[in-house]
Amino acid sequence: MLQRKLQEHHYTNYLEKTIRYQCALGKFAAQFVSRPVSAAKALPPYRPVPTARWLLDxxxxxxxxxxEVLKAKVTSTFGTILKMGSNKRVVKKLAGEAAGTAAWSINVGNEHGQVLMSVLTASEASEGLWNKADGLMKRFESAGMPEPKLLYVNQDCCGKSHTEARNLFPKWKHLVVRLDIWHFMRRLDCCVSSESHPLYATFLRKLSAVIFQWDEGDVKRLQEAKAKEIQSRGLRLPVELTSKELNPHCRRKTRGAVETEALIDEILTIYNDPRCSGDGGPD
Incomplete structure (x- = not known):
């Protein structure tokens, strides 16, 4: 796929340069050359794109x-808020001899979206993660970095002290383990609705709205900036912000626990109404 697109782009670029070359050659020949010059003979030959194997090599x-530079960059990434999650998207792309050798890709990232560590494992259980966790703790210790304060996970987070996720990092005594918010929402939608339900997408949007809220300061500054832009065009229109404008410029934060619990209860009450489904409740 990549080589085909590269070939198309290369050939298109060659044709464009050929046209410009022939136009320039014709003007030059008409003004300074007594005998006509054959454009075909003077045209540089087309050089094909190398094979995919050559490009890969x-x-x-x-x-x-x-x-070594890449290793140094990866191992110099730290954070105070970590997130550990697993997925199968990466292992499905393994090909050749590596195909089928792993079942899960387990990643650790920080609050800035940077990846601290990524490993391939045969299972999602914590037994195969001890070396990864030990290496991560040694990295923080060797660099003299403060211990992370919070770790978000997708499972094994229940309990005050003896959880599998907490036991992976015994050197970090004050590490707090919590369930990742996305997986918290997924647990609720499994209880309330299925993906085939016509109100499933609406339910998730409502659930996200009651858990998160836009930072008021960021929204105010964005409104002021958009108002100035509208005024610079000589228009007088109400300032309305869309989600596409809010996402790249404004931060989101969670509401308080009491407010969030009350709002979620309201949503669950609404979606448990028999009118949301034809069989007496949500699917």
Whole structure:
């Protein structure tokens, strides 16, 4: 796919340059050359794009030459709020001899969206994660960085002290383990509705709205900026912000526990209404 697109782009670029070259050659020949010059003979030959294998070899060589630098960049990433999650999207892309050798990709990221560590495992259980957790603790200790304060996980977070996720990091005595908000929402939608339900998407939007709220200061500054932009065009229109404008410029934060619990109860009450489904309740 990539090579085909590269070939198309390369050939299109060659044709554009050929047209410009022939136009320039024609003008030059008409003004300064007594005998007409054959454009076909003067035209530079078309050079095809190298094969996919050659491109892959060059890419591997380039990465290998910067391997130590890449390792240094990856292992110099830290954070105070970590998130550990697992998925199967990466392992499904394994091909050749590596295909079928792993079942899960388990990643640890920080509050800035940077990946601290990523490993492939045969199971999602914590037994195969001890080496990863030990290496992560040693990285923080060797760099003299403060211990993370909070760890979000997708499972094994229940209990005050003896949880599997908490036991993975015994050196971090004050680490607090909590359920990731996305997985919290997924647990609620499993109880209330199925993905095939016509109100499923609406329910998730409502659930997200009662859990998160936009930062008032960010929204106010964005409104002021948009108002100035509208005024600069000589228009007088009400300032209305769309989600596409809010997402890249405004931060979101969670509501208080009491308010969130009350709002979620309201949503669950509404969606448990028999009118939301034809069989006496949500699917």
């Amino acid at each position: 060059v890419y591997v060589s380039d990465v290998h030459s910067r391997l």
